[in-house]
Amino acid sequence: MRGYLSLTVLVALCVSVASCGKKGKSSRLPDDGQLHGVAPTANKSMNPPRNMVYVPPGTFHMGPSDEDISYNYTTRNRQVSIPGFWMDATEITNNDYRQFINWTRDSLAFKILYGQGITNFDDTSAVDWKKVAQIKWDRNTVEKLNELNLAPDNRLYGKPDIDPDKIQFKVEYFDLAAAARRDNAGLPRSNFIRKYPQKIYPDTLVWIRDFSYSYNEPMTKRYFSHPSFGNYPVVGVSWRQAVAFCYWRTHYQNSFLAKHKFAIDGDYRLPSEAEWEYAARGGLTNSMFPWGNPYLRNKKGCLLANFKPGRGNYAEDGGFYTVPVNAYWPNQYGLFNMSGNVAEWTGSYFYEGAYNFMADMSPDIRYEAKDSDRPREKRKVVRGGSWKDVSYFLQVGTRSYEYQDTAKSYIGFRCVIDLAPKMKK
Structure with a gap:
């Protein structure tokens, strides 16, 4: 593999050459033997990112x-x-990180309620977010999410609840560093696509584990779950979980940009x-x-x-x-x-x-x-x-x-x- 050209750019090149411009005027280059150049995309740039x-x-x-x-x-x-x-x-807050968790939870719930379940790691079916918005997170709905729920032995007073360990985000990315190595030149693109599931729920027990002979149980119980701490920095997140958050944030942004015909950016x-x-x-x-x-x-x-x-x-x-x-x-x-x-x-x-x-x-x-x-x-x-x-x-x-x-x-x-x-x- 001697270069990396995204599918989005490739499609944009084809569209820019073959499509018609405003008022029916053709966007094809004049056939005059001169160099005119071709823009990679006609889409507008995204707005400056929020809170950055x-x-x-x-x-x-x-x-x-x-x-x-x-x-x-x-x-x-x-x-x-x-x-x-x-x-x-600012540092990523509890509220920011909770958006990541809820998005992942909702996408998994959709596949259980409307799809083939979540046991198939290679399932690439799209999530219908209009249906997700109609999900009512009451006891009856949670009881239907058997694949996401805590086992009966792990419940308090028999209350069904979602198992944090089962909220896993599917990380997907193209390994540019591996593709750039000389000894990998000419290999198929699939050799450099990485996929793996990542547990993303913060480890709330760190408040107790980090400090021996110290009473920090209230922070374990409330820090990530209580609204009073929403604007506080998220903790209990490993490096791998922070990296997964970055991949999700990129995917979440690019999905919006593609939907609204913006140029895909960084x-x-x-x-x-x-x-x-x-x-x-x-x-x-x-x-x-x-x-x-x-x-x-x-x-x-x-x-x-x-x-x-x-x-x-x-x-x-x-x-x-x-x-x-x-x-x-x-x-x-x-x-x-x-x-x-x-x-x-x-x-x-x-x-x-x-x-x-x-x-x-x-x-x-x-x-x-x-x-x-x-x-x-x-x-x-x-x-x-x-x-x-x-x-x-x-x-x-x-x-x-x-x-x-x-x-x-x-x-x-x-x-x-x-x-x-x-x-x-």
Whole structure:
């Protein structure tokens, strides 16, 4: 396979050559032997994505802006350049992630009530969302969803309910990195299409599991399910679940664009650690924090982020655990809580010596480990520090990691998307 041409672009090329334009005028090129060019599509571009801000291209010094107190030397300072991209202004909230879960649940319910069930993984039948909108989520309906329900032994007081482990999103994507390898040239396209089911419900038990000899049961019971926490960052989501969210968000957006005859645009994804750090700095050179240097309070004495101040006065910054995603002041790019509240997954693989050999143009190392790989190969870069961390982890140049198949009560995420330059306002 020597190149990648999407089916949408191919169809658009055919339509642009063969179709008729306005007022019956043919869109065929004049047969004059001259070069006129053919636009890939006549569809208009999508609108700027909701609740995202544009991070302009630029160059910055990636790495620590202060002493490397751990002396690990895993973050040597170096100059790199980053192209422009769009980024979520806030961390993904419980309400945002619940939309993903409900969409997946509803699509599975449709296949049980109106289709052939959900046991066939390769079923590609379309979901009729008009019928889905008519589903009444009462006890009678839930009792019909046997394939989604908890087994009788797992129910409280015999109440039928949906089993969170059975809410699985079918991830599908084209592996561009594999297709680009020279030794794969000429292979059929099907060799690079990846499909797998992914459980997506957050692990709400992390609030208890992460802290031994600590009473956090109320957070387990309420944090994801109670409306009061709707605008708080989602936690208990593994790296693999965050990646699945990005694939779903792309699919959800592209379905709308195709339906309304917009041009299909970029894919949502997790930011690389270089993109994350560049965005977190907000255009400030060699600053320790998104708001500058070197203090954690403003001139009025107010703390500037949600973390573990002093010797552990968790409530001093205004939040005992997490806080709403738009709390505190944004940085100069309009991004909230790039330091503190929850640490954030990036798409990058964590390797101690990565800064020594990465390119200086949009640097990144990506590797999606298999379940059979060694734990070392499952490490993903985590940035930003959280509500339970000391201020060192709030520094924009501090690196940390967690394993891609684990979830924590202090790690969330936000998405980025690459769009055409003319999208910039």
